[in-house]
Amino acid sequence: MATHTRAMPGPFSGLSVKLIATIILVILAVEVVIYLPSAANFRASWLQDRLRIGIVAARVLDAVPDIMALPRSLTDRLLNSAGAIAIVYRREGQSQLIELEAAPMPREALTVDMRAASPAALIAGAVDTLAFGGTRVLRIVGSGDGSEDSLVEVLVSELPLRHALLLYSRNIFLLSLIVAVMTAVVLYVFVSFVIIAPIRRLIANVVGFRQEPETAALILAPSARRDEIGILERQLAEMQTSIYSMLRQRRHLADLGLAVAKINHDLRNTLTSAQLLSDQVANLDDPKVQRLAPRLVQSIDRAIGFAQSVLDYGRQSATPPRPAPTALRAIIEEAVFGARLAAHPDIAVANAVPGELTVNVDRDQLGRVFLNLLKNAREALEAATAQIGHPAVEIGLEQTAETLVVSVSDNGPGLPPRALENLFVAFEGSARAGGTGLGLAIARELVEAHGGRLEHVPQAAGTRFDVILPAAVRLG
Template sequence: MGREGEPAHREGERSFTRILRPFAGSLSRRLLVLTILFVMLAEVLIFVPSVANFGLTWIEQRLAAAQIASLALEARPENMVTPALREELLKNAQVYGVALIRDDASRLVLSDDMPPKVDASFDLRDAMAMMLIMDAFETLFSREERVVRVAGEPRFGAGESIEIVFDESPLREAMLRYGKNIFLLSLVISIITAGLVFIVLHYMLVRPMRRLTGNMVAFREDPEDARRVIAPSERDDEIGVAERELALMQREIRATLNQRAHLASLGTAVSKISHDLRNILASAQLISDRIGAVNDPTVQHLAPRLFSSIDRAIDLCAKSLKFGVADEPVPTRRMIALRPLVEEVIEAASRDDDGIDWIADIPSELLADADPDQLFRLLLNLARNASQALTESMATAENPEVRLAARRTHGHVHIDISDNGPGLPRKAQDHLFEPFSGGARSDGTGLGLAIAAELARAHGGHIDLVSTGPGGTTFRICIPDAAAASQECSEVAE
């Protein structure tokens, strides 16, 4: 019964909680408690057969002593002994009587004042191990003063069997002493073993794990502090691998955080520059009419380029801000005609470019499963990159040309954007699609390719550099249909 008015199941829950209390807390405490329990369990598994074997050995010694006493009797003429000698033989054997069976005949060799009854009988000749264990514990925990008869096999072929009758109390007392000694010895062994195992595991596992967890907590509190990056040990086991991987991950996180901090600072600076450029453009538009009235050919030639340069600077600032703010939204996909979209891209990309031929090799019936706005931005970024590469090499290029071609294959739309410019420099090839490092021009930022790659990934596709060199550069965009987005795009070289 629990407390008055308290349900019994709540009292049971409290009892169960008290049982599990030693396993709560730190890993070291759990390790110590579990080690002691497991070692004690192993000792119990040894204790049970040990006590049973001790009881069996004690009885066999009584049988051997009784057999020796019977041999002493047979050595006397006509088996006659004095009462004093008989009492001494029985006392040494610690039995009431001995019966030796030979030639299928039972003969009482020794007898004393026998007890009125025998409380239990055991036969050791065909006893199984489990039965011996059960009999031993029955003797150990019996509270009655029993007289037992035990049958066994005589030593050295002295007969078919030998039986003795004795008081069980000395056996129980001997078993209790032996069990107590074994228990104390097991307890000492368990504590010593558990202590040694605990010390070894504590220094090999627990302390390194504490170091790892402590470092994780400290790093989480201030990841920008380089002193909180864990210093890996020289261990070559799993703990060493975890330390090295944790150190690598922490360094990468610090680098990412530093990069984000730099991008945030860059965004602040770009926003200020964009604001100033917009003010400059507004002022320039106010005087554009007056500049247009000037008949100087040089002014007429440079004025549009000036406004175009300011417009491009503002567009670059806007791209930088948009790239640093957040991820692109999830594309709203639908089947769209690709050729009209490509024609809009060509119109937007060719406004400020003179002398470049734009070719749209797009079947009129070709459809693409994509977000039209995001696909437009993707194609426009690559088209402008190709246009800028040709504009810079206009003096050396013959018949500059940008070609946009597309085809459908296996549930994917492949769009190739090619130019016949000088090709990408090695530095640009090594850092393609990386912002602020993959630009082909010396003053480029690489944001166009980075944004284009992000838009392609949002559709489940990708962008690849097919070829580049003196003969020109070709990029391939793979846009899978929504139903085939989980499949790999076809090989680039297909």
């Protein structure tokens, strides 16, 4: 059973869904690239805020001569406002420390020096906080009052920073997703109108025209667009018009050919009967009959040959070759006999094809090729016997690694210009008056069916045709 593909893609497999998904993914990928510096900047701002509160506390410490005189409630308030465990202020070789009364000093801390923080270090720090933060203590280091000998250190837990960074990341992701979806929807509406809708129209037209190519109403009416889709529409319309005209012409030719074949078949039977009668008439002793009978027989033979060649042309074009191992010389000898060149009283035949050469071809079809070539050579030589001293036909052979070339040449008058201009064209390429030109057309089709070529080789005198077969047909 033949399977029918769906004309239009499904709701989740068309260009529309692929386009909107691609846009969303691209925007999210761009947001990821933007997110890393943004997260690093958020983390740096958070650390700077804690460091600024530590600097304020350091200035308070610097303004009080005796740190022991500060009430515990004030120092705890300073530390809690900074979210710090302890603050250390170093200046002129002296250190001052304030710490929460209830919080023990940590044994280890991760140092973050804000005085020399590069962009790469800030991004690496943000990723490190998201991945491993939560239980560590950060030691934030910065300048106290701008002088080189002033230093402020703030010890804070990393857990609040990680929570804030996660919340910031979630907000960035949601905002990016909203932006991506809105952008994708806007672009989708635009692209659907400009690209996808015309493409779907083209698809529907191609599918419909494929099912009924002989319906002129299905030929696409191109729009006035000047872009690539407009060019595609115009070219498709021209192609459909050509196909429509070609199919109608072929249908007419097929109907005409069928009628001609029937008429030709009946005509051949009638001519065969006439040929039998003409042979009987030719045996009469009447001098007038003896003078007119050869012309009658020749005319009837020519008419029978014409009818037979038309039938062969229609039959051979539809029959694929059936290769089988056979001797090439035997094929050519049969063609020589069929072309009435064997033991010809005036024409010498030389066959240079070795008897041991075996080829894998269709014996009947390849024999038909050589029969047509040799028959043409005989007719050309017989028509010019008076001008040629020693009429001859030669069959040569050339073998290469890629081809097997069999040449058929004669020393006759050559092909007339009209035949050369219409070579291999049925009903046009005849070299003699009254010919059909079907012999060479049939021969070329049969050689091409074997994967080869039939070529005319220009000669200074005479005519030569080369039957070029692929080397793969050679068996021995």
